[in-house]
Amino acid sequence: MSHIIACHECDMLHKVKHIERGAARCLRCSAVLYESKKNSINRASALTLTALILFIPANLFPFLSLTIEGQENRTTLLTGIKALYLQGMPELAFLVFLTVIAVPLFQITGLLYIFTALRFKVLPSFPVLFRYILCTRTWGMMEIFFLGILVSVVKLAGMAKIIPGPALYSFFLLIFAVTAAFASIDDRSVWERFDLK
Amino acid sequence: MKSLLPITASDASMVSCHSCSLLFLNKGIHRLNMANMKCHRCGAILHERKQNSLNRTVALLVAAFIFYIPANVLPVMTVTSFGREQADTIMSGVIHLVVTGMWPPAIVVFIASIIVPVMKLLILTFLVISVKKKSNWRPLERTYLYRMTEISGRWSMIDIFVITILIALVDMGSMATVEAESGALFFAAVVIITMFAAMSFDPRLIWDGAGKNAEPRGIIEENLYPLEKE
Numbered sequence: 001m002s003h004i005i006a007c008h009e010c011d012m013l014h015k016v017k018h019i020e021r022g023a024a025r026c027l028r029c030s031a032v033l034y035e036s037k038k039n040s041i042n043r044a045s046a047l048t049l050t051a052l053i054l055f056i057p058a059n060l061f062p063f064l065s066l067t068i069e070g071q072e073n074r075t076t077l078l079t080g081i082k083a084l085y086l087q088g089m090p091e092l093a094f095l096v097f098l099t100v101i102a103v104p105l106f107q108i109t110g111l112l113y114i115f116t117a118l119r120f121k122v123l124p125s126f127p128v129l130f131r132y133i134l135c136t137r138t139w140g141m142m143e144i145f146f147l148g149i150l151v152s153v154v155k156l157a158g159m160a161k162i163i164p165g166p167a168l169y170s171f172f173l174l175i176f177a178v179t180a181a182f183a184s185i186d187d188r189s190v191w192e193r194f195d196l197k
Numbered sequence: 198m199k200s201l202l203p204i205t206a207s208d209a210s211m212v213s214c215h216s217c218s219l220l221f222l223n224k225g226i227h228r229l230n231m232a233n234m235k236c237h238r239c240g241a242i243l244h245e246r247k248q249n250s251l252n253r254t255v256a257l258l259v260a261a262f263i264f265y266i267p268a269n270v271l272p273v274m275t276v277t278s279f280g281r282e283q284a285d286t287i288m289s290g291v292i293h294l295v296v297t298g299m300w301p302p303a304i305v306v307f308i309a310s311i312i313v314p315v316m317k318l319l320i321l322t323f324l325v326i327s328v329k330k331k332s333n334w335r336p337l338e339r340t341y342l343y344r345m346t347e348i349s350g351r352w353s354m355i356d357i358f359v360i361t362i363l364i365a366l367v368d369m370g371s372m373a374t375v376e377a378e379s380g381a382l383f384f385a386a387v388v389i390i391t392m393f394a395a396m397s398f399d400p401r402l403i404w405d406g407a408g409k410n411a412e413p414r415g416i417i418e419e420n421l422y423p424l425e426k427e
Contacts (some may be wrong), residue, residue: 004220006206006213009340010404010411013204013211028411029340029404066366073368080365087364087377095385096361099354131216131239138351138392141358148358151302152366155359158297159278159373191217194238 007031037186045115047181051108054174063167068160077101099141107133107140111181127194134187143175207245216241247399254325257394261318264386271380274360278373286380287356310356317346317391321398328402336407343400350395353388357381
């Protein structure tokens with residue numbers, strides 16, 4: 001019954017029709033039902049590969065360094081998590097690790113696997129993986145962390161000298177790559193490929 | 198001639214997979230065993246509406262309201278600079294930014310840490326009550342409210358991330374240190390619990406009770422039209 005679709009927000013049934021561009025919205029609650037995406041598989045695989053490459057410098061190198069009276073302190077993503085853990089807040093450390101490192105890494109590698117497979121006309125063996133990636137989407141919070149970096153910089157600007165590190169630029173590009181990768185996914189056509197099996 | 202009365206999957210005895218949108222007929226010989234029926238395409242468990250939606254949402258909201266108090270009363274971090282200690286709560290952090298004239302971050306933090314959590318708690322409570330009373334009041338606007346809470350909720354995490362960055366960066370021994378305090382833990386709990394509350398609420402319940410207000414209003418676009426109702 002893939003020619004009919006129920007709106008996931010109000011349950012109203014719609015006929016599915018091919019659309020050239022833009023999004024098909026629910027007549028009743030205007031939720032997006034499906035979208036037309038050009039070149040989805042190529043874009044998604046290229047962007048997730050970019051994201052995976054950027055993920056390495058973004059996590060290895062310091063993103064900020066702070067200097068007060070000649071004493072310098074550099075931080076990477078992991079230093080903050082380690083500091084939370086050492087200050088007796090393992091729950092918060094785990095939460096930050098999950099939302100800024102683990103979930104994004106899982107999404108990037110998972111999408112790379114799925115879309116590279118589709119790119120070479122192979123059906124990925126785990127449809128469950130695609131489902132998990134879509135439903136963990138709100139739990140990847142790299143862009144919020146980036147905004148957090150900017151707020152911290154402004155907070156400290158008066159009292160110390162702050163120098164942005166190489167990870168800050170990689171992190172910025174990484175957010176773009178991940179957001180664009182998610183935007184280029186045409187989940188409906190991916191699911192339909194599993195249908196034909 | 199096509200009738201424009203909306204027909205839902207549930208009217209048509211169909212169940213839509215919440216993950217991949219595949220439709221299943223749930224009638225006659227096709228009757229699904231709803232206890233443990235899985236979507237054969239993506240493996241998600243099928244249900245007509247999110248399970249136990251209202252009870253789960255209420256339970257999570259009560260927990261969030263309770264944690265909301267210590268999250269705002271207790272300090273979230275302590276800044277020690279040349280022996281002088283200053284404990285900041287969520288609100289005093291914002292006030293500190295305003296006093297020192299740093300408006301842009303003050304506005305960002307104020308919206309993300311104060312407005313968003315309060316609005317989320319109030320909107321979800323309102324939605325749960327309106328669905329419980331089977332209200333038919335403005336279903337479209339209520340759906341918009343739901344969408345807003347679902348999208349904006351995660352941005353409240355910004356304060357937790359700022360604390361994470363500050364404690365790592367400002368670690369200068371006797372000159373300056375920042376320490377995370379227990380308020381941060383409660384605040385993070387409020388953010389996470391309300392995110393789960395928004396996830397467990399099923400917006401389709403709004404439309405189930407909307408009665409005559411459930412008719413589509415917009416102009417019917419070329420690419421979409423409702424099915425004929427028999």
